[in-house]
Amino acid sequence: MTEFNIASMASHAKTASRVAAQLSAQQKNALLNAIADAIEANSDFIIAENAKDITAGAEKGLTQAMLDRLLLTPQAVKDISAAIREINGLKDPVGDVSNLALRPNGLQVGKMRIPLGVIAMIYEARPNVTAEAAALCIKSGNAVILRGGSEAIHSNLAIAQCLHQTIAELGIDKNIVSVIPDTSRTVIEQLLKQKETIDLVIPRGGEGLIRYVTENSQIPVIQHYKGVCHLYIDKHADLDKAINILVNGKTQKPSACNAFETVLVHGDISAQFLPLAAKALADAAKVSVHACKHSIGYFPNAELATQDDYHAEYLAQEIAVKVVSSFDNAIAHINEFTSDHTEVIVSQDISRCQAFVKQINSSVVMVNASSRFSDGNQLGLGSEIGISTSKLHAYGPMGLEALTTEKFIVFGDGQIRE
Amino acid sequence: MTEFNIASMASHAKTASRVAAQLSAQQKNALLNAIADAIEANSDFIIAENAKDITAGAEKGLTQAMLDRLLLTPQAVKDISAAIREINGLKDPVGDVSNLALRPNGLQVGKMRIPLGVIAMIYEARPNVTAEAAALCIKSGNAVILRGGSEAIHSNLAIAQCLHQTIAELGIDKNIVSVIPDTSRTVIEQLLKQKETIDLVIPRGGEGLIRYVTENSQIPVIQHYKGVCHLYIDKHADLDKAINILVNGKTQKPSACNAFETVLVHGDISAQFLPLAAKALADAAKVSVHACKHSIGYFPNAELATQDDYHAEYLAQEIAVKVVSSFDNAIAHINEFTSDHTEVIVSQDISRCQAFVKQINSSVVMVNASSRFSDGNQLGLGSEIGISTSKLHAYGPMGLEALTTEKFIVFGDGQIRE
Structure with missing residues (x-):
């Protein structure tokens, strides 16, 4: 994948993010339910593709622990669908209005919760992140670009195929979810330069990956290095x-x-x-x-x-x-x-x-x-997309709300400033 | 000022930020009132130092508009004090607890508002920013590092002297406010590398300065380029x-x-x-x-x-x-x-x-x-430290709350995870 393609993918994601932001809660729920159904229905296909990753991983000499994390059994595929349905059961934060207050001149000023726009996830071997991160981003009205590790590439592309087919069947812009098929580090470099189109990067994996992303990104990054x-x-x-x-x-x-x-x-x-x-x-x-x-x-x-x-x-x-x-x-x-x-x-x-x-x-x-x-599920967030140990934007386990921001909304009746 | 000194200043600011975070609302109010008093009392000194900047500015050929922004009259000094007293009248956001809810296992989980830590402000000619940004950071429990433009260096150092004397008189670590006396661009480069000690950088000025800071910072930056x-x-x-x-x-x-x-x-x-x-x-x-x-x-x-x-x-x-x-x-x-x-x-x-x-x-x-x-004062924030047009952390005019974040707080009675 060339630089042109990454820029083009990010640009399409930006356009799609405007679609994602305007989906109603009902539309998002219908989509996530359909995705959960599609993943279960395509369990055999996903497991067959996963087997290619397992074979390649064993040949490359991955540790048993890594192969265990990579392996998708019929139960593991069901668990992915269940996780998507659980995310779907969470309250949609988009559109919530808070702190609506009257100013002395009669202006009503408040804040409305909106999606961030385009989220890029960079992660290592675990294929379930592909589905669950996509579900969290869709539920919060964002477009997402997913770049998983090379060890899980067949599994990730198989899950992506289910996602895209379902999104297209519901007549929604399929670029709300993009999966990068290239697993080179060059592609990460290019991705981290798309500051005009990508709003946030979330790296998940070892400390080396996280430091690399943080030091090379021109886009805001949310991360945690370690837990002492x-x-x-x-x-x-x-x-x-x-x-x-x-x-x-x-x-x-x-x-x-x-x-x-x-x-x-x-x-x-x-x-x-x-x-x-x-x-x-x-x-x-x-x-x-x-x-x-x-x-x-x-x-x-x-x-x-x-x-x-x-x-x-x-x-x-x-x-x-x-x-x-x-x-x-x-x-x-x-x-x-x-x-x-x-x-x-x-x-x-x-x-x-x-x-x-x-x-x-x-x-x-x-x-x-x-x-x-101390994790998002246990603290009541339902599901987490990551943890932040930097104080900007989000701090601690990040759920749906951390994938949104608030704009000011102002209702007047012709007021001008003296 | 060498690299060592900037790192040392930032490290002292980090230590002082723990002091700032633990100041009570009463202590912060007493400090800000004393600072407002000191600035009025030292009006002649500040104006005399400002005259050096005006003379140098005229020699350098600054435009009349720039000289107007730079000039401190007796009324302008009074306005700075009044702005600090107005900031002091705002509600202290630190320590507010929200969303305290009971989990099924009896854990109480909520969020408590805390300061960000150390804020670095990089700005151009206006000397009032030195006092007002310091006041906003103190009120929100942060330590602040101020790096104003060379045109206002004498004015800024005079205001800094008032700040430091007052802080010391109240027995508080004076490193809660640091003013960088070096106006070279090298010092900004060094400042933007202190990611272990500085939590946030806010550049205010022309688009060139803002782009430079954003592209060269290893610390999160909040900015807006322009308003179309x-x-x-x-x-x-x-x-x-x-x-x-x-x-x-x-x-x-x-x-x-x-x-x-x-x-x-x-x-x-x-x-x-x-x-x-x-x-x-x-x-x-x-x-x-x-x-x-x-x-x-x-x-x-x-x-x-x-x-x-x-x-x-x-x-x-x-x-x-x-x-x-x-x-x-x-x-x-x-x-x-x-x-x-x-x-x-x-x-x-x-x-x-x-x-x-x-x-x-x-x-x-x-x-x-x-x-x-569309500015912080008019929208009811009282005062603003800047405007963000990136969606991370804060979006739109930024008041005291945007200088804070929330940590999770959890109250148990011996609960362990099954």
Whole structure:
């Protein structure tokens, strides 16, 4: 695909975005239902195309974990359809009017929610993102350009074929969804230059991909690099809750960005908490521990924690442990090492909890709950298109609303400015 | 100023931003009142420093218009103080909690408004921006780095001295406001690289400055390039309102970005409207007209409008006029030439007005009112730090709320994820 083609695809997407923005909630619902039906009806075709990716992946020596993420079974295809139907059940945010207020001169001024326009998604192997990102963008009235990884190219094009056929059958401009068939990095370079036609780029994948997109884009990018989530056990913590939250947040799915990487323990409670923590972490998942000098004695096989440990996103059954002498020291540690993803306090003292919520400005701040709840679905957004750890536009898990913006609307009756 | 110094200034600003974020509304109000007092008390000093800029500007051959913008009289200094007191009267958005809702598992999930962190303002000659941008950033709990143009350097440093002295007297980290004393372009280059410490860059000035900042920044930028505002006179327009709005929107302050540049007239009403428009525009300000072939006959000295005219931001007593054969053609023209700033319909037909508001996704869409109301103060934001015509984060005039974001807050009682 040449530069001309990417520019042309983006330009067609821009035109189609005006169509997408004007679709009624009923039209969008009918379209998404038809897409979910089409994906189920074409399950055999999608699985056959997916098999080509699996064969190529095995030949290229992809890891078993990567092949697992890539594999589409009949159940996995049903799950994609179910996810689309769930997105379809969410409230359409487009057209909502807020804060309509009367100015002294009689003007009525308010804000109306509108789609962003054209969203470009750049992602790695998972073929379900192709369908689900398209569904989120359609539901929020946007056009979308999808550029998936080379490992999933046959699967992605098969899903794209279902999408395009269904969109065309309903008489809608099929350029509301574009799938880039070229998997070279050159095509990403060209894509990131289309600032006149693309409104937002969302990269999803490893830190390398995300940094590359952020550094090379002339279009606004929403991203998160990593999740170094902190758990702070206050001296007024309920120890049962603390242990449950530690074990769940660390061990339930350590590969997730919302898993804990560091636990900070108030010195006044460390002698009671740390022996319980050592046993619970060992019992649950033989968690490897990098401990500070004040806590290392409680963990038989621990290594001494370094500064690097406090920066690390282990993505594994591995954790850093540090005793802090005060609440303020816990806040200072988090401010120094935060990735602005998710931080949790466990405490029964309401003043401490309020101070933590006020002073920590990470994208998700929690009291007495597992960090594993820090995702769009669990927080009530229904589904998420990504997570933002930069404060512009959206901060934290991003649902449908983060794919929209608000314009000012003004109703007058002939007013002019004096 | 070397690269090291800019990085160091930005790093100190980042530390100070944590202080700024935790200031109470009372503390911020006391600080802004003291700053307003200090600026009035130091009026003579500020005016004396300003005189150096005026002398240098005259020697450099600045135009009279530029010297007028640069000049600080005793009244102009009082106006700066008054603007700070007006900003101080606005509601503090920080800490507001919205959408607190209960999840099925008992978690309470909501959003809390927080400052963005560190804002960098890059602007041209006007010294009042130094004080007013600082006030808006302080009120919204942010730290700010100010880099004004070389023409106003003495004025800016004098105002900065008042700010710093007052901040220090109240015992607050003075790095919540930093003024860059170096006016070279190199310093902007370095500033735009501080992505680890600066959260947002807002350039204000000519299109050249704004494009330079946007193309060279590794930090998110909010900007608008120009305002090509359209007025559409529908066939159901009230002609008196139409003429008043045309004359006011075009001639009251043609140098403003919210002035009209093109008027579109429905063909069914053009024979009645255009003679009135020709007379009114000539009477009000001898407006030069670039007219389409269907309208040129009504304007004695008009030139034939080209595509360039429809793209032009005249910033002068000059306008493009075009007859459109339908409402849809008006929408299509606006979609093709819009700068996403402000568009206005004049019509008594409510269905037409609703369709216009729904179909035009510029940042401000108005019915039966002058485009001159499209600024933060007139729309009820109190004061504005800039205007955004890109849809990310903020769209349209930006007040205090646009200098904040929202984090998720979650209150549990020991919940873990199954």
